[in-house]
Structures are given as structure tokens and as C-alpha cells.
Amino acid sequence: xxxxxxxxxxAVRAVRAGELDADEAxxxxxxxxxxxxxxxxxxxxxxxxxxxxxxVLLGRRSFVAGAVPRLGIPGIRFSDGARGVVIGASTxxxxxxxxxxxxxxxxxxxxxxxxxxxxxAQGANYSASxxxxxxxxxxxxxxxxxxxxxxxxxxxMGVAMTRGVREHVMACxxxxxxxxxxxxxxxxxxxxxxxxxxxxxxxxxxxxxxAGADSVMTAYNRVRGEYMDVNRALLTDVLRHEWGFSGFxxxxxxxxxxxxxxxxxxxxxxxxxxxxxxARDLPxxxxxxxxxxxAVLQSARRILRxxxxxxxxxxxxxxxxxxxxxxxxxxxARQVAAESIVLLKNEAVGAVPLxxxxxxxxxLAVIGRLAAxxxxxxxxxxxxRPPSTVSPLQGLREALPRVRITTASGRIARxxxxxxxxxxxxxxxxxxxxxxxxxxxxxxxxxxxxxxxFRSGPLRALLIGLAHLASRFVRGGDRRSLDLRPSDVQxxxxxxxxxxxxxxxxxxxxxxxxxxxxxxxPALLLAWYGGMEGGHxxxxxxxxxxxxxxxLPFVMPTDxxxxxxxxxxxxxxxxxxxxxxxxLDAEGHAAAFPFGFGLGYTTMKHRLVDHRFKDTxxxxxxxxxxxxxxxxxxxxxxxxxxxxxxxxxxxLLGFQKASLQAHTxxxxxxxxxxxxxxxxxPATRRWTPRPGExxxxxxxxxxxxxxxxxxxxxxxxxxxxEVS
Numbered sequence: 001x002x003x004x005x006x007x008x009x010x011a012v013r014a015v016r017a018g019e020l021d022a023d024e025a026x027x028x029x030x031x032x033x034x035x036x037x038x039x040x041x042x043x044x045x046x047x048x049x050x051x052x053x054x055x056v057l058l059g060r061r062s063f064v065a066g067a068v069p070r071l072g073i074p075g076i077r078f079s080d081g082a083r084g085v086v087i088g089a090s091t092x093x094x095x096x097x098x099x100x101x102x103x104x105x106x107x108x109x110x111x112x113x114x115x116x117x118x119x120x121a122q123g124a125n126y127s128a129s130x131x132x133x134x135x136x137x138x139x140x141x142x143x144x145x146x147x148x149x150x151x152x153x154x155x156x157m158g159v160a161m162t163r164g165v166r167e168h169v170m171a172c173x174x175x176x177x178x179x180x181x182x183x184x185x186x187x188x189x190x191x192x193x194x195x196x197x198x199x200x201x202x203x204x205x206x207x208x209x210x211a212g213a214d215s216v217m218t219a220y221n222r223v224r225g226e227y228m229d230v231n232r233a234l235l236t237d238v239l240r241h242e243w244g245f246s247g248f249x250x251x252x253x254x255x256x257x258x259x260x261x262x263x264x265x266x267x268x269x270x271x272x273x274x275x276x277x278x279a280r281d282l283p284x285x286x287x288x289x290x291x292x293x294x295a296v297l298q299s300a301r302r303i304l305r306x307x308x309x310x311x312x313x314x315x316x317x318x319x320x321x322x323x324x325x326x327x328x329x330x331x332x333a334r335q336v337a338a339e340s341i342v343l344l345k346n347e348a349v350g351a352v353p354l355x356x357x358x359x360x361x362x363x364l365a366v367i368g369r370l371a372a373x374x375x376x377x378x379x380x381x382x383x384x385r386p387p388s389t390v391s392p393l394q395g396l397r398e399a400l401p402r403v404r405i406t407t408a409s410g411r412i413a414r415x416x417x418x419x420x421x422x423x424x425x426x427x428x429x430x431x432x433x434x435x436x437x438x439x440x441x442x443x444x445x446x447x448x449x450x451x452x453x454f455r456s457g458p459l460r461a462l463l464i465g466l467a468h469l470a471s472r473f474v475r476g477g478d479r480r481s482l483d484l485r486p487s488d489v490q491x492x493x494x495x496x497x498x499x500x501x502x503x504x505x506x507x508x509x510x511x512x513x514x515x516x517x518x519x520x521x522p523a524l525l526l527a528w529y530g531g532m533e534g535g536h537x538x539x540x541x542x543x544x545x546x547x548x549x550x551x552l553p554f555v556m557p558t559d560x561x562x563x564x565x566x567x568x569x570x571x572x573x574x575x576x577x578x579x580x581x582x583x584l585d586a587e588g589h590a591a592a593f594p595f596g597f598g599l600g601y602t603t604m605k606h607r608l609v610d611h612r613f614k615d616t617x618x619x620x621x622x623x624x625x626x627x628x629x630x631x632x633x634x635x636x637x638x639x640x641x642x643x644x645x646x647x648x649x650x651x652l653l654g655f656q657k658a659s660l661q662a663h664t665x666x667x668x669x670x671x672x673x674x675x676x677x678x679x680x681x682p683a684t685r686r687w688t689p690r691p692g693e694x695x696x697x698x699x700x701x702x703x704x705x706x707x708x709x710x711x712x713x714x715x716x717x718x719x720x721x722e723v724s
């Protein structure tokens with residue numbers, strides 16, 4: 001958003017011209033501000049009475065914090081945007097997890113660029129579109145908003161989104177830190193050791209900070225006994241002192257601030273999005289000396305420095321509304337959706353694999369309660385309301401205008417009859433916003449932030465009781481099961497029995513167990529919440545117009561017991577370094593579909609031919625050969641493990657997507673992240689190589705065997721020097 005004059009506009013122009021640096025410009029603005037204006041930078045500008053209207057207003061306008069009209073300071077103008085801009089009728093991209101399945105950071109940067117542009121066009125200058133929480137367990141209700149279970153994949157994709165968004169607006173990364181359960185997100189206390197914290201759950205946040213993120217949003221949960229807004233150990237000692245972050249920190253909304261003064265001292269700069277605790281407590285605390293004026297000035301300087309610096313680097317007019325859900329952005333949404341679809345199974349029925357659909361097909365059955373729905377994902381704060389949507393059924397009708405398409409929803413007898421009469425049956429089943437998503441109302445909210453009357457007494461008890469009651473009826477939240485609904489399983493079995501040419505399309509935001517029915521069907525795809533163009537993308541993959549380019553960003557186990565424990569009602573949890581594929585590896589369990597898995601319509605071979613690796617990273621060269629008869633894509637994945645262990649645990653070091661014509665080969669260079677092979681000393685904060693016999697290999701998914709692996713490091717590659 002371009003400033004249009006006033007002292008703020010003068011400051012931006014001076015920084016752009018090189019006459020001032022951003023710190024000097026911030027200090028000049030601060031010198032002209034009253035105490036009331038300074039304190040106004042530290043919380044949202046909306047009054048508390050708008051609390052109940054937030055779900056409505058979030059989709060209509062930006063939420064502003066720290067605007068000072070007298071000086072022309074626009075404030076931070078917030079929009080959410082993990083899968084598109086939540087304001088107005090914007091482009092709805094596939095959910096974050098689906099985009100992670102593309103394993104394509106360059107494509108994700110394009111998505112970030114589009115989201116940033118539409119955010120600006122909708123009147124905001126700040127987007128909370130970068131969610132890099134790690135998928136600890138697929139039952140997490142907001143799994144769809146993250147990039148999966150792996151720190152390297154999450155970091156690469158989060159960096160790409162950050163870079164794209166920042167071309168137009170400020171980028172906020174969330175939720176810092178260890179936020180990966182929904183129902184008790186307001187209360188849960190996460191206990192984690194130093195090694196797991198810094199080597200598993202924080203590297204992707206640091207990667208995004210290093211990429212230039214302007215802001216960090218704190219999580220609701222506690223870490224080691226302290227709520228994140230007052231967690232100085234993470235907000236100041238790690239984020240600012242160890243990582244060098246110079247932007248500003250905001251709270252998660254409404255219930256994410258627990259103490260006005262303590263949060264400021266801990267390093268949380270802005271209470272969002274209303275005037276609540278800080279508006280009530282900070283003026284008196286400043287007058288009495290309970291809060292040092294220097295702490296107020298420090299946060300004010302961070303906020304103004306960041307906003308001035310971003311504005312100075314982006315001398316562009318506010319884009320036209322024509323960019324919102326424009327043809328190019330719809331086309332991008334369709335491309336991303338197609339490249340995210342994971343082909344999990346494609347057996348031959350007769351002489352050839354069932355997919356892509358036979359060009360001579362005459363009669364297609366499309367079955368399932370989700371077939372005719374444009375299922376975009378959960379209905380919480382990341383909900384996007386696009387101007388149009390395309391369901392799987394609509395996409396197939398448009399792609400196959402000369403094919404007779406018959407439909408059935410969930411009635412078993414009808415579905416079986418429809419399937420039996422068709423050449424091929426497609427069953428669309430899975431999840432929707434009722435099964436998983438943000439839990440907007442839970443019983444654990446701290447209602448005292450609403451005012452003194454709610455800190456104790458009958459009003460507090462009444463409101464907490466109502467919140468607990470309401471939480472039993474709201475949609476979304478953590479998943480109760482990783483299985484499909486029993487009715488969906490019955491439907492699959494009935495259709496597969498009626499027609500051996502049955503394709504199952506799964507819709508959802510994370511892993512779904514398939515053991516109860518997988519062997520009954522020859523073809524299986526995971527199509528996610530595919531966004532506004534998801535139906536077109538699915539049809540293009542099913543008909544062969546597009547390659548199923550997705551690879552799993554998490555493991556799909558055969559048994560829930562092979563994953564870490566998950567209790568959606570827990571008030572305290574312990575996070576360690578064993579989860580997902582790593583836990584299966586460590587305990588010797590085979591996956592239904594391993595991390596990184598996905599089939600294509602052609603066949604590929606990978607062979608590692610060379611590599612260079614040091615404690616700061618490296619690269620690998622892999623010879624990729626398309627041995628099939630059609631063009632296709634693959635994701636070259638490089639893994640390392642300590643092969644001295646009885647059960648080596650694979651660690652992703654790097655990846656690169658590549659496309660090849662039929663019967664061609666190419667050498668693909670893969671950048672390698674040394675982080676998974678390093679350990680951090682809590683006392684010195686130095687990073688050094690992990691002990692063990694580390695080896696590496698190129699694979700098309702997380703490996704089950706380390707035969708043929710080569711030594712990762714030569715002795716001369718490790719000098720013991722500190723790694724930043």
C-alpha cells in the first residue's frame with residue numbers, strides 16, 4: 001500500500017532515496033507521536049464490541065492496528081490468507097497441504113505472489129499466509145493449513161510463500177511455536193527437549209525468518225509452562241538474539257494475549273486485533289513505571305521500521321480490483337491443484353492401468369456425497385469465498401461432454417446399480433469442514449480479556465460454561481478418527497463389488513487410513529481440498545490431460561497405533577523427535593504409503609552420480625531417466641540416515657521436481673540442507689555433526705532399504721566449526 005503524504009509518506013520517501021535508514025525514519029516518527037499514539041501502535045484499532053462480529057468482518061475488510069491518521073501512518077492492515085485472501089471474493093487456491101504435495105517451491109512462490117497481489121488489491125498491506133507448523137499427527141484439525149510432517153519440505157515451501165507474498169505486502173509467519181493440535185489450543189502446554197525443539201520444530205521457522213519474514217504471530221498454546229505471548233525464552237532469546245529477527249511480533253487473535261505488560265517485556269509487540277488488555281492496562285503501567293518506556297519505544301520502533309522499510313522497497317500503486325480472481329490466477333489455481341493430486345494406486349484392469357481413463361469410454365458413473373460439492377476446506381479464519389467453484393462432477397462433465405455420466409450420492413443400492421451399468425465408476429469420498437478444521441469456539445478461552453466483569457464471579461462462570469457447551473456443537477476441530485466415515489467405506493465396497501473398474505478419489509487435508517478397503521479397488525487418488533478450480537484439475541488428471549504430479553508430504557500408515565499418541569483433550573503433551581515416517585522407521589513398521597510417495601503415468605529411474613556435502617549444506621547430482629512412453633514428472637528426493645543403527649531413520653535433505661519427455665534422461669541438481677544431520681549444543685548454541693555412520697541415497701520416496709547408499713561426508717568435509 002503506497003503512502004500518500006504526511007510524515008509517514010515523507011519518511012518512506014527518505015528511506016527510498018537513501019537519505020535515512022529505516023531505524024532513523026522510525027525514530028523521527030516516534031519523536032512526533034503522543035504517548036496515546038505510541039501505545040496505540042501496540043494493539044489493534046478495533047473496539048472490543050466488535051469481538052462477536054470478527055467472523056463476519058474478516059471476510060469484508062482488513063483489520064487495522066497502529067494507524068495514526070494525523071501522521072499518515074497506515075498501520076498494519078491484516079488479512080488472513082493461507083489458501084487465498086479471505087477478504088471479498090478472491091482466488092481460492094488448494095489448501096497449504098495440497099500445495100506441499102506439489103513439492104515445487106517455484107510454484108508455491110507464484111501462489112504467494114498472487115496472494116500478495118490480491119491482498120494489496122483488497123486494501124491490506126499485511127498477510128498471515130505463511131503457516132509452517134509441523135504436522136505432528138494427522139488428526140490435527142488444521143493439518144490442511146501446514147506443509148506436512150517434514151522440516152526441510154516445510155521450510156522450503158514456507159520460504160517460497162514468504163518471498164512471493166513480500167513482493168506486494170508484508171508477510172507474517174505463524175503460529176510460533178509448537179502449535180499442532182486444535183481442540184485445546186488455548187490451554188495445552190507443550191513440553192519439549194532442547195534437541196527436539198531446535199532440531200525438529202523450529203528450523204522451518206528460522207528458514208522463513210532468514211528469508212525476510214516481516215512479522216511472526218505467536219501461538220495460543222503454552223511451551224514449557226509459559227504461554228507464547230509471555231515466553232521470553234522463545235520470543236527474545238531465540239527469535240531475536242539467536243536468529244537475529246528484526247521485525248515485529250503479533251499475538252494470535254483475541255485470546256492470544258494473557259498479560260499486557262509481561263507480553264511486552266517478553267517481546268510480543270502487537271496485541272491483535274482489538275483494543276483489549278493493552279488498551280486497558282498499558283497506560284497506567286507506563287505512568288506508574290511498571291512498564292519501562294524503553295520497552296514501549298522498542299516495540300514501536302520495530303513496527304514502524306518494518307512497515308516503512310517494506311513500503312520504501314515497494315513503490316507501486318495499489319493494484320486494480322481486476323487482479324482478484326483474474327483469469328491468470330484461476331489458471332494458476334488449476335495448475336497447482338493438478339500438480340498436487342497424488343496417485344496412490346493404479347493397477348491394471350485387463351492389459352493396461354485403469355488410469356488415465358480410456359479415451360473410448362462411453363458411460364461413467366460418478367458416485368459419492370462429495371462428488372457434486374466444491375469442497376474447499378475448513379470454514380475457520382482461512383476460509384476463502386471465491387466468485388465461482390468447480391466440483392469434481394462439474395469438472396468431469398465439462399471434460400467429457402460426449403460421455404454419458406450418471407450419478408448417485410450415498411445410497412448403497414442405488415450407487416451399486418449405477419456403478420454396475422457404467423464402463424468405469426469414480427467414487428468421491430472423504431472429509432469436509434465438519435470433520436476437520438479450525439475450532440473457533442472451545443471451552444478453554446480466557447474470558448478475562450473481555451473485561452473486569454469476566455475475571456471472576458458469576459459472569460465468568462456463565463460465559464465459560466456457554467463456551468464449553470458451544471464447543472460440543474461447532475464444526476471442525478481435531479479429527480476423531482483417521483478412517484473414512486463408515487458410510488463411505490460401505491459405499492466403496494459396494495461400488496467395487498459392482499464394477500471392477502472403480503477409482504476412489506479421497507478428499508481431505510491429511511492422512512486417511514485405507515486398510516479396510518484399499519485392496520478392493522484398482523485405482524486411488526488423493527485430491528485434497530483442491531480450491532476453486534479443483535474439479536477441473538481432477539478431471540484433467542483422470543482423463544490424462546495432466547500428470548498426477550503430487551507426492552505425499554506425510555506418511556500414510558497402515559495402523560493408527562504406528563503414529564504418536566494423540567489426545568485432543570490433553571492439557572499437557574510431550575513432543576519428541578519421533579513422529580510420522582521417522583517413528584515408523586524407528587519402530588520397524590511398513591507404511592501403507594511412505595512419505596514422498598506418488599505414482600505418475602510414466603516410469604522413472606533415479607541414480608545418484610555425484611554429491612558435495614559440508615556442515616553448511618551441499619548439492620547432489622542425480623541422473624533421472626524417463627523409461628516410459630509419455631512425458632511425466634518426478635520429484636528427486638535425497639535422504640540421509642545413520643546406517644549404524646539397526647533401523648536407520650530417513651532424513652530428507654533436499655528435493656527437486658523435474659519433468660522429462662518419454663525415453664529421455666537428464667542430470668538433476670538437488671540443493672541439500674545439512675540441518676537434519678546436525679545437532680545443537682544447548683549451552684554453546686553451536687551446531688555440529690551428529691555422531692554415527694551417515695549415508696545418503698536418491699529415492700522417489702522415503703526409503704525402506706539403504707542398500708546402495710554412499711557415505712554422506714568424507715572426513716575432510718567436517719571441520720567442527722560453528723554452523724550458523
